[in-house]
Amino acid sequence: MDKTISRKGFDDVMVPNYAPSQIIPVRGAGSRVWDQAGKEYIDFAGGIAVNALGHCHPELVNTLQEQSQKLWHLSNVWTNEPAIQLAEQLTKATFAQQVYFSNSGAEANEAALKLARKYAKDNFGADKTEIIAFNNGFHGRTLFTVTAGGQAKYCEGFEPLPGDITHLPYNDLATLEYHLSDKTCAVIVEPIQGEGGIIPAEPVFLEGLRALCTQYNALLIFDEIQTGMGRTGALFSYQNYDVIPDILTSAKALGGGFPIGAMLTTKVIAESFSLGSHGSTYGGNPLACSVASTALKLINDPTLLAGVKQRQTMFLSGLKQLNQKIGLFKDIRVEGLLIGCELKVSWQGKSRELLKLAEEQGVMVLIAGPNVLRLAPSLIIPYPDMNKGLQRLAQAMLALKMGF
Known part of the structure; x- marks a missing residue:
């Protein structure tokens, strides 16, 4: 522990675009974290749905250590084994035939949107450029992806923004059908809006979206940055629906905590990313791909995925019991282990x-806007940790209700 590092140091040397907690975590194991003072926390946040296998999973640690003794980085001038291995795993497990690797979810979505525009131009002409996205969506922080996101607060001050992006109401098939046209090149959608409040798409909405995209030769892009990698009890959320996208993006839990993103698509669509049309210095580097390969192997396991559904049931039951006693939430939305608890009007x-308050009680949680408490714990969180975390959350809820 370096006792010279404090929260004040953040304000001194870091750009002020974040406002982190006063605590400084220094160690994690499984679903528990310890700060500089040695205080323990139950982790219901998971690094915002990143640490799907908890902190320092032994197999991920072993893979990272082994690969670190072999090869850290190669430019994309050369081929590396771990990248091909991971791409093969992803294509075998999904609809996709080819993969592009990036460093983050925003970069994966940036690639998806660029590819959609390029594919439309290559196949249908220069006028097919419109991208449809949805109100309250979130797709990243690059200028292109933040514009595609449907939350104006993230765009303020960065104008002028990229053009020909239209935002429509989420889960409103009639409005979409009225608007979508031959000028639409792509529709990008989260099967569950994460930052927008943990709002699941209705199956009929996604099914209609698929049919309309096919009708108008528009590509359907599923942003599965947060919903993918087992989070909903399927490897990717699209597998819970009778809908197959044209492009899928993944990141967050893909590396189990090691930064990596991916864009998955078919060979026909991928042809528009011809030689030199897009790239990344670090994307697909051996370290990231090795760790992600192990994470994917562990997560894409029927027993683990069934365990997500079991934990979903237990979390929902536990949260409902807390709410019956304390009464802060007007709605609890649960899809696998992506959980949104919407506060009542009075709160x-x-x-x-x-x-x-939860942090003070020793449990790490998230928010999804000012009115929704968000939980995204490890997919393998031990049941005793789940119970202890819920007990601590109950104390925080009582403290809020009693006015601290």
Whole structure:
């Protein structure tokens, strides 16, 4: 522990685009984390759905150590074994035939949107450029992806923004059908809106979206940055629906905590990313791909995925019991281990206060806007940790209700 590092140091040397907690975690194991003072926390946040296998999973650690003794980085001038191995795993497990690797979800979505525009131009002409996205969506922080996201607050101050992006209401098939046209090149959608409040898409909405995209030769892009890699009890959320996208993006849990993103698509569509049309210095590097390969092997396991559904049931039951006693939430939305607890009207705007109170009680949680408490724990969180975390969350809920 370096006792010279403090929260004040963040304000001194870091760009102020974040406002992190006063605590500084220094060690994690499984679903528990310890700060500089040695205080223990139950992790219901999972690094925002990143640490799908918890902290320092032994097999991920072993893979990282082994690969670190072999080869860290190669430019894309050369081929590397771990990248091909991971791409083969992903294509065998999904609809996709080819993969592009990036470093993050935003970069994966950037690649998907660029590919959609290029594919439309290559196959249908220069006028097919419109991208449809949805209100309250979130797709990343690059200028292109933040514009595609449907939350104006993330775009303020960065104008002028990329053009020909249209935002429509989520889960509103009639409006989509009215608007979509031959000028639409792609529709990008989260099967569950994460930052927008843990709002699942209705099956009929996604099915209609698929049919309309096919009708108008528009590509359907599923942003599975947060919903993928077992989070909903399927490897990717699209597998819970009778819908197959044209492009799928993945990141967050793909590397189990090691930064990596991926864009998955078919060979026909991928042809538009011809030689030199897109690239990444670090994307697909051996370290990231090796760790992600092990993470994918562990997560894409029927027993683990069934365990996600079992934990979903237990979390939902536990949260309902807490809410019956304390009464803060008007709705609890659960899809696998992506959980949103929406505050009642009288407690609207208090989600961040609840987060801070939970931290004081020794449980790490998230928010999804000012009115929704978000949980995204490890997919293999031990049941005793789940129960202890819920007990601590209950104390935080009581503290909020009693006015601290």
